Amino acid sequence: MGDEDSKATAMISILHSLWRVLRHTFDRRVTVQYPEERRVMAPRTRGRIVLTLDPDGGERCVGCYLCAAACPVDCIALQATEDETGRRSAEWFRINFSRCIFCGYCEEACPTYAIQLTPDIELGEYHRPNLVYEKEHLLISGPGKYPGYNYYHVAGLSIGGKDKGEAAAERPPVDVRTLLP
Amino acid sequence: MRVKITVDGKSYEVEQGDNLLRACLSNGLDLPYFCWHPILGSVGSCRQCAVKSYQDDDDTEGKIVMACMESSNEGCRISIDDPEAKRFRAQIIEWLMINHPHDCAVCDEGGECHLQDMTVMTGHDSRRYRFTKSTHRNQDLGPFINHEMNRCITCYRCVRYYRDYAGGKDLDAFGVHDRMYFGRQEDGTLESPFSGNLVEVCPTGVFTDKTFKQHYTRKWDLQSTPSVCVHCSLGCNTILGERYGGLRRVLNRYNADVNGYLICDRGRFGYGFVNSDQRISEAGVRIADGCTLESIDSDVAVRRFTSLIKNKESLIGIGSPRASLEANFALRQLVGKENFYSGASAQEFELVATVVDAMRNGSTQTPSLRQIESADAVLLLGEDPTASAPLLSLALRQSTRQQSILEAAKAGIPMWQDAAVRGLAQDSHGPLFIATPAATALDDIASETVRAAPDDVARLGLAVAHELDPKAPRVVKLGARLKLAKRIAAALLAAEQPLVVAGTASGSKAVIQAAAAVATALGVARAKAAAPWLFLTLPECNSMGLALLNAKPLAEIKQQPKGRGGSVIVLENNLYRRAKAEQVDALLDGKTLVVLDHVQHPTVDRARLVLPAATFAETSGTLVNNEGRAQEFHTAVMPTGAIRPSHGWLLSGLTACRPDEKHALSLEDLRAACAAEFPELASTWLSDESPTLRYAKEKVPRASFRASGRTAMHANVSVHEPTPPEDPDSALAFSMEGFRDPDAQLIPSYWAPGWNSVQALSKFQFEVGGPMRGGKPGVRLIQPCKDAPPSYPDEIPAAFAAREGEWLLLPLSRVFGGEELSSMDPAIQVRTSQAQLLLHEDDGLSLGLSEGDIVEIQSEVGSFSLPVAMRKNVCRGVAMLPLDTPGVGFLQLPLYASIRRVSG
């Protein structure tokens, strides 16, 4: 290709770009006038973390520490406890959102669907301590994204209102003393 | 003999005749297993350790065998990776998991579960079984152990440990196929004082630590620190787990020479005093009214302390057998050696001195606790070790199997063939001869037992000595016991490695001397054979250390120039447990009392100045156990607020009041000064952990690399993460950073890739069950005097004769409630039975008593009342009084007392 040719190509390319930019003047605007206007976030957007309740209204979190272990920035801390019926839960639960990178590993690690990331991404604060959320700030009043699941209905532990043998796919407790084969 | 075996084409050196599973694990190979355990041997019941075994080099087919049931022989060729063997193992796990509950998230075993590890190792990751699961009801097993039966995989380890190994009776296997149940016949506390080991022996979450549950933390979140148990004189090694500044649990820490894989329940569950709200947390000074203690801050406390210790001449320092060697030595530095007194009671002081004398000047060898398991004839004199030194009892129990193990070996059955060896032995045990005033927990396996008062026990011992060596004094008027003495002598003489056990819990110097005499005479009779063993227990965790510092007995304080003024500094000690109240009062009268301690007690209540001291969990130090083994413990929890290690308080006082002299400033300096003054102790701190080397290397992290919550734990206080505390006294760091060297001496917890449970331990041993690759088994400070001429006590105690209307009160040790610190633990308190006066049934009847009656016990030192317990298995004419009985106060036993019924 000659020198002239390449100059012409360059020129065409530039003009083409100019034309495309100009054309955008007549496009529909995509910029949202935040905060007056807000976009609808996809339900799986990874934003502010919540702790959910199971369908029966009990706290889902059983205090297993898996979210804390999965968290790459170690911003979850909690203490497990047990009520008199044997139901385990978090005595306290803290997320330091000023460290959270919203990776969602905690949600993936959670065996009970308790911890969930929500589409709320408005976590701006002037004061870092305001980003430290305790259990009362994290708990919401419903099951979040996973409506049906109740961990205690599949676990073998007996808790108040669910005896041994009453979980999914369980037989009643064995009678050790029977002589039948 | 070492032989070569081939595993997956690679050649390994293993011990001939060892089972292949242990051989593989010893060589660092990963092979899943369940029913096998290093101390329990093989039974081949779980079928998890399947490998392919080939007949010879031409065999391409091979056959599946259970590695734990096959011996290693020269040239044997196996494959772990063989696809068929792998499939077999995956299948076994899948079957085990059929009924397994969906519990990991709420299971205390999670994260340190052998079943989880093995499941991951075999690759079983999704459930194909679509039918229902069987379920089980749990039992309430008391304050120590939580029961969740659904999680059982029927490996039988629990009953094999609890019944076969530890001699427990109240745990068993019930039912058949998927109704198998491991528990008690009915709900109730597990009676064995070794039940806590179920937590570590059970490979699943069926048996877990109930005290840990109350402040549950995953293993990966605990900061673990190597430590030494402070609840008896044996010095078992432990791992302390810390989180949020609290001591969360105690686990066994393997020491091949001391406690091996086990600890007792007192050591495992007795830690509550560290977290107790009864702790002394602030320095205090007693104000004018003499009652109220006013809190003062640390600097003021040091100033006060300094002003009180200015005048060295009028100082008295009282050490403690439960404080570290360093703390005791610091006190000695502060008050001067002429003013340093032992904090032990007069009797304890004498008994400990007798023990030290026997160990140092006798020719007999003191075995390590672990060696005791291989003694094949035992004479136990004067006390029940189950209560005074619990793990010794467990070791003695194993020793009674030794003869049958040797017999089995002759028949070609290796020791690890557990069922076969036990089958061959049937119920035969021993020889184990027990001579004590009351029944012991080892009576069920004793060849012969005799109930006798301490003097008669000593006489029996001396008679045995005389049978063995005619030069030993002859005991006359022994009656029927002469024949017994002859039988004992014959059994000890016939053994390969005889052992004599006694201790200070008998409260009798004569018994200790008699035990030493038997061992000495045995040495003479056996001439060239291996030196016989003599094992003597002591009262407290550092009784030996205190004795080695040459403290003067408390009684000598009287000789101090009389007169008012001067200060008494009491180190971690309640004097009212050591002497009669009047004596203590007389001693403290007119003096200013300074007490350094961590728990409240009557001596603290009298103190003018109280300095809050760190517990064993909050500082580093050294304890010397009953065999003279110095072992270091380390800070597990950083002391908070005003709390400081005792040696820290003492050193600040020392530097402040004598600023122109050169003083130790740190634990290291203190150790150097101590080693310079007591060359015998110098070897304690000589190792490649010595200060210079220690700081050149990277520190060993206490936290696991998976520790969580670093940026949230304290975020409620401040969003700026605090820097981890510095620990200048050890090579451990409060951090997850550092070098996790499996050969390090200070391995704080066991973990290896794929091995999250305690079973990862085998990765840290030279060979399974052998010494640790890096672990430091402690340093033996006392060596026997090999060529000491045999010496025997000159005096033979007179035979005990029951008195009319009077009973000889004797001390009775109790495993729970008989030791000062563990008695403060809430769980231990639940296990502590009410103190009762133990009498022979006929003695009781002669007093017109029936079980449970309240009696008044009256002696020249006062009277008190207790309910009475009447048993057949007690020496006539004596009454056994539990040590540390609330409301009784200090009593120097033995003592004659009259007993009178007060009410029914």
Ligand code: SF4
């Ligand atoms: S989203 Fe990621 S960074 Fe945030 S808490 Fe969960 S695991 Fe931690």
Ligand code: SF4
């Ligand atoms: S993983 Fe889920 S159940 Fe477990 S502690 Fe976290 S939120 Fe609770």
Ligand code: SF4
């Ligand atoms: S025993 Fe192990 S596998 Fe079973 S629920 Fe507990 S942690 Fe999970």
Ligand code: SF4
């Ligand atoms: S309770 Fe534990 S040790 Fe006992 S058989 Fe079941 S899984 Fe094995």
Ligand code: FES
């Ligand atoms: S470990 Fe070999 S069969 Fe259980």
